[in-house]
Amino acid sequence: MPTDTVTISKEEYEEMKRELETLRDSQLYKRLLEFEKNIADGNKYTRKDLGF
Numbered sequence: 001m002p003t004d005t006v007t008i009s010k011e012e013y014e015e016m017k018r019e020l021e022t023l024r025d026s027q028l029y030k031r032l033l034e035f036e037k038n039i040a041d042g043n044k045y046t047r048k049d050l051g052f
Helices: 010-024 027-040
Strands: none
Touching: 010 027
């Protein structure tokens, strides 16, 4: 797979790191990981199960 190199400033890189750390600590991120795990485990849910 070909890759591209992108150059960003150190300030942008540090900001991206902080944002990523913030997202990892969020409840939404944890729900997304749980969602992916459920899919990988083959669990099936209906809209009613999910509260829709």
